[in-house]
Amino acid sequence: KLIAGQRAELYVLDVDSGERTLVHSSSSVLFEAPNWTPDGRDLLVNGDGHLWRIPVEGGQPERVPLGDIPLINNDHVLSADGSVAYVSAFDGQLYAVPFATGVPRRVSNDHGPRFFYFLHGASPDGSTLAYIGLRVNEDGTVVTNVWTIPTAGGQDVQLTNDAFPDDGSEYSPDGEWIYFNSERASSAAGHAQLFRMRADGSGIEQLTDDERVNWFPHPSPDGRRIADISFPPGTLGHPENLDVILRLIDSDGNRRDLAHLFGGQGTINVHASLLPKYRGAA
Numbered sequence: 486k487l488i489a490g491q492r493a494e495l496y497v498l499d500v501d502s503g504e505r506t507l508v509h510s511s512s513s514v515l516f517e518a519p520n521w522t523p524d525g526r527d528l529l530v531n532g533d534g535h536l537w538r539i540p541v542e543g544g545q546p547e548r549v550p551l552g553d554i555p556l557i558n559n560d561h562v563l564s565a566d567g568s569v570a571y572v573s574a575f576d577g578q579l580y581a582v583p584f585a586t587g588v589p590r591r592v593s594n595d596h597g598p599r600f601f602y603f604l605h606g607a608s609p610d611g612s613t614l615a616y617i618g619l620r621v622n623e624d625g626t627v628v629t630n631v632w633t634i635p636t637a638g639g640q641d642v643q644l645t646n647d648a649f650p651d652d653g654s655e656y657s658p659d660g661e662w663i664y665f666n667s668e669r670a671s672s673a674a675g676h677a678q679l680f681r682m683r684a685d686g687s688g689i690e691q692l693t694d695d696e697r698v699n700w701f702p703h704p705s706p707d708g709r710r711i712a713d714i715s716f717p718p719g720t721l722g723h724p725e726n727l728d729v730i731l732r733l734i735d736s737d738g739n740r741r742d743l744a745h746l747f748g749g750q751g752t753i754n755v756h757a758s759l760l761p762k763y764r765g766a767a
Contacts, residue, residue: 517751
């Protein structure tokens, strides 16, 4: 929720020029986690537990029908053809909602009241979702790992299995890799860095190693660049209301700042489906 005096602002940012274009501003609804539609005409965002469509050129948000599913969090992605929204709901489950019908279908399985699904990625061939499985142990400790599940429903596959917090799992454009953030390379609590692994969970590679806390890696459509959000050193998790940096790993491996902003949780939680016509806008 917005606090007194706050506004939620939605921008398109040109990663080459740094130019920002304000698409929408609200003092009543906290809009989060923008996705492009594949045709480049609209942005989809979360707000007040619902999914909203906003024209890229600006205009009034239009609420997307999601049937009778519970309110959703800001972990949502689109199918590659833009015909289906996959969403995480506050009941801890995943749903597929075709835009043509607005009739939801539950994708996830029931692993009991201590297990929650948090969606982050869809494979480019449309067959698989990558998600974070959060399990609350009986002693109250929380374990998060990277999992996948078929979009048609079926058996969950656990790709990481350790005590290190993992999050933000997302496919590369060719489907060969899953990008994610993890604390596996640090002894300091909360010090997440960016990683990737093969889609079967093998071959984990570390992509960043600095003093900041780095979350939510989003590869560009050609796979040559990676956008992420960087929190101040010492940050635990990915909270809201912080001075953060939107950063980019360029094709030559150099890392640079795109924008300094006040945000955090919800700023770029999910893949924005970056479009060449917008020169990598996010």
